[in-house]
Amino acid sequence: MEKGVPMFLVTVLLFALACSQLASASDPSPLQDFCVATKDSKEFVNVESSAITRKVDDFFFSELDKLGISVARIDFAPYGLNPPHTYSHATEIIVVLEGTLYVGFVTSNTDNHLFTKVLKKGDVFVFPIGLIHFQWNMGNTDALVFAALSSHNLGVITIADAIFGANPPINRDVLSKAF
Template identity: 60%
Template sequence: MVRIDYAAWGLIPPHLHPRATEILTVLEGSLYVGFVTSNPENRLISKVLQKGDVFVFPKGLIHFQQNLGNGNVVSISALSSQNPGIVTIANSVFGSKEPISDDLLAKAFQVEKTVVDSLQAQF
């Protein structure tokens, strides 16, 4: 289990847990949450949660949480594994050690290589 205190506009960036489902309960404030279903649908399932609301993030799906800036937000999450793992998408893609080729990422994200280089430099 984990307690999370979110600053105004604070967020948990898109990530996934390869070995666990996560269930989140809002203890204080309101929190925007969501996950993306798997290919080929890739549908965003999202909601603004209020105090007492519960939301489930299925195992292995990319998800996020964000305080929309309306005061303090506190949540508690439980994960269905003692070793859930975490893969933060941006860190993994743009901050890998050895870097993924900027040519490959530029083609994958359909952007200029300078955009990829700028993102990689931040990690």
């Protein structure tokens, strides 16, 4: 072997090592893993750059039961429907874990505008407080949704049940005139 070949290989390896430091093929490291609020201020503190010692209680909260938040799991059969309803006391946010849903809500009586969207796995949608809304599994497979609501006392009204299931019934003349 010639003396120049090993020196050439060493040069190429050193050059490759130097270039790998300049151009990385992996994701860059995050600026921080997490940040937490300090009790002394309303600011969030970057844990990596902070001299503040973090403890497990920085990631724990035991007062959720006093906030009145509700969480629900909703399982939809193929073509299953959560019929038009409203919450007088809560905003709802859903996340789709499985399946495909057609969702929507109608604005208040000012313009009665319908907002709809087809949601797939991983999608999130918000239904504003007090507005009539629905969810329909438009697929032939099961759908799974988790919903979080901003109250423990939702004030739920299922529209069709309330109108057509009133006891005693609403006068048919009233219903026919209204619908």
